[in-house]
Amino acid sequence: MSRSKRKWEHIQYALTTGQDRVTGLDDIVFIHQSLPDTGVNHISLDTTIGELSVSSPIFINAMTGGGGERTMRINRDLAAAAKEFGMVMAVGSQMSALKNTDEEKTYKIVRRVNPNGIIIGNLGSEATVEHAKRAVDMIEANMLQIHLNVIQELTMPEGERDFTNALKRIEAIVNGLDRPVIVKEVGFGMNQAVVNKLASIGVKAVDVGGYGGTNFAKIENERRQRLLSFFNEWGIPTAAALAEAKNSGTSIDIISSGGIQTSLDIAKSIALGANLVGIAGYFLKILVKDGLGGLIEEIKLLHEELSLIMTALGAGTILDLQSAPIVISGRTHHWLQERGID
Ligand code: FNR
Numbered sequence: 055m056s057r058s059k060r061k062w063e064h065i066q067y068a069l070t071t072g073q074d075r076v077t078g079l080d081d082i083v084f085i086h087q088s089l090p091d092t093g094v095n096h097i098s099l100d101t102t103i104g105e106l107s108v109s110s111p112i113f114i115n116a117m118t119g120g121g122g123e124r125t126m127r128i129n130r131d132l133a134a135a136a137k138e139f140g141m142v143m144a145v146g147s148q149m150s151a152l153k154n155t156d157e158e159k160t161y162k163i164v165r166r167v168n169p170n171g172i173i174i175g176n177l178g179s180e181a182t183v184e185h186a187k188r189a190v191d192m193i194e195a196n197m198l199q200i201h202l203n204v205i206q207e208l209t210m211p212e213g214e215r216d217f218t219n220a221l222k223r224i225e226a227i228v229n230g231l232d233r234p235v236i237v238k239e240v241g242f243g244m245n246q247a248v249v250n251k252l253a254s255i256g257v258k259a260v261d262v263g264g265y266g267g268t269n270f271a272k273i274e275n276e277r278r279q280r281l282l283s284f285f286n287e288w289g290i291p292t293a294a295a296l297a298e299a300k301n302s303g304t305s306i307d308i309i310s311s312g313g314i315q316t317s318l319d320i321a322k323s324i325a326l327g328a329n330l331v332g333i334a335g336y337f338l339k340i341l342v343k344d345g346l347g348g349l350i351e352e353i354k355l356l357h358e359e360l361s362l363i364m365t366a367l368g369a370g371t372i373l374d375l376q377s378a379p380i381v382i383s384g385r386t387h388h389w390l391q392e393r394g395i396d
Contacts, residue, residue, distance in 0.1 A: 061118065061146070062120065062122060065117075065118060065125070065128070068268050068273060068335050069338065069342060075266060075267070076265070076291060076313070077267065077293055077313040077319070078266065078386040078389075079266075079292060079293045079313075079322045080384070081293060081383050081384040081386035081387060082322045082381075082386065083380060083381045084321070084322075084325065084363075084366075084378060084379070085380065087367055087368045090367060090368030092368050092369075093365060094361050094362065097364045097370060098370065098371050099357060099360065099372065100371070100372065101329050102307075102329060103236075103258075103307055103330050104236075104258040104307060106196065106197075108142055109139075109140040110141045110142075110357065111320065111330055111360075112139075112333065112353065113143060113144070113330055113331070113333075114135065114141060114143040114332070114334070115261070115311050115332035115334040116176045116238070116334065117146050117338055118132075118145075118160070119157075119176075121154070121156060122160070126160045128338070128342075129161070129163055129164050130164075131345075131346040131349065132164070132341065133164040133171070135341075136173075137168040137171055139353055139357065140171070141171075142172045142174060142330065143164065143171065143173055143174070144174035144176055145164055145173065145176055147178060147201065148175055148176055148177055148189040152185055152188055152189065161192055161193050172197070173195055174198065174199050174236065175189040175193055175195035175199065176198070176200075177199075177201070178201055179200055179217075179220035179223060179224060181223065182226070182227075183227055183230035197235070197258070198231060198233055198234075198235050198236070199235075199261070200224055201238050201239070201240055201263075202238070202244075203242075204217055205270065206240060206270035206271065208285070209270070209278070209285050210274045210277075211277075224255065224257065225255040228255055234258035234259070235256075236258060236259045236260070236261055237259075237261070239262060239264070241264070241265060241267060241268050241269055241289065242265055242271075243264040243289050243290025243292065243294065244262045244299060245295075246298040246301050246302040247302075248260075249262075249298065253302065257306065258306070258307060259330075260299055260306055260307075261309035261310075261311050261332060262292065262296055262308065262310060262311065263312050264290055264291055264294070264295035264312030265291045265292065265312060266289075266292050267292070267313025267315075267334075267335055268312075271285035271288060291312075291385070292311070292314070293322070293326060294386055294393075295312070296308065296326035296327055296328060297326060297327075297382075300326060300327035301395045301396070307329050308328050309331070310328035310330070310331045311331065311332035314332065314333045314336065316356075316359075317355075317356045317359030318359075318363065320356065321360060321364070321367075321378075324375045325378045326380075328376075337349060337352075337353075
């Protein structure tokens with residue numbers, strides 16, 4: 055099967071499979087503050103990623119790639135939404151366009167629609183420095199994401215089976231590219247040792263891509279005869295993955311993603327240490343169902359609600375929200391206890 059066809063199938067399956075909302079974020083509760091000493095008009099949603107300042111902590115995470123009119127239209131609309139709110143947007147994996155330049159237009163449209171926006175390129179950990187440079191050039195990317203998707207590959211019949219030296223290749227890209235590198239999971243979460251290793255080679259930010267949202271084991275299992283169903287519940291839930299990253303003993307920037315759908319999910323992610331919060335599957339569903347207008351309305355509401363939550367907590371800035379007091383219960387509490395995380 056061609057990469058392009060597979061990517062279109064991913065979109066179809068992502069719309070019907072996954073998004074279980076078992077991120078562990080339900081285990082997090084904010085401690086109510088009766089004297090917040092602020093007002094909605096004093097709230098700032100500005101944040102930073104690497105050395106870049108952005109005006110929203112919400113971003114559109116990597117999704118569509120490959121060729122075809124349909125994926126190009128999706129990217130065009132996602133880029134328009136990102137522009138409307140000054141949001142960061144990541145494109146889907148660019149490897150297929152590096153191999154088949156006909157597909158470049160699917161990605162280039164994102165830069166065309168949003169010439170001054172912060173756009174993140176995307177490749178897998180099989181990429182070389184040369185691939186990375188070409189991917190950045192293709193869309194004048196401000197940063198590059200490298201995705202780690204071991205479970206997805208193992209579940210795909212035609213997927214990769216050898217994952218040796220990924221860290222070395224990422225290190226070569228960090229050293230050979232004049233753009234910050236983000237390493238992301240795709241819905242299976244990262245543990246603190248992985249975050250530590252990535253920080254030690256100069257990766258600027260990790261996107262924990264936790265379990266609980268879009269589920270690529272389930273998506274790939276839809277396409278298999280003999281199911282690898284043991285991978286369907288595999289992974290570190292987003293809340294636990296954020297705590298793992300925060301406890302990695304590094305000062306690497308943390309990005310939350312994996313099953314984020316509400317303003318409260320976003321606020322809790324930030325309170326667990328995230329600078330930026332990525333949404334993929336949920337935005338795709340809204341775009342396909344309600345069009346660009348529907349997506350813009352939803353993003354507007356998410357921002358308004360986040361300001362209300364921050365007001366209630368007396369957190370005027372994203373930095374304040376990062377230290378808002380929370381109580382952690384249930385499975386996430388158990389996870390943190392077992393792992394010796396405070
Ligand atoms: C993805 N995701 C993804 N990630 C990546 O790094 N490169 C890619 O090409 C893709 N492709 C892709 C296609 C589709 C249709 C979806 C829904 C997702 C993964 C995505 O960026 C994210 O890590 C996961 O989807 C988890 O976040 P959500 O969907 O639960 O918000």
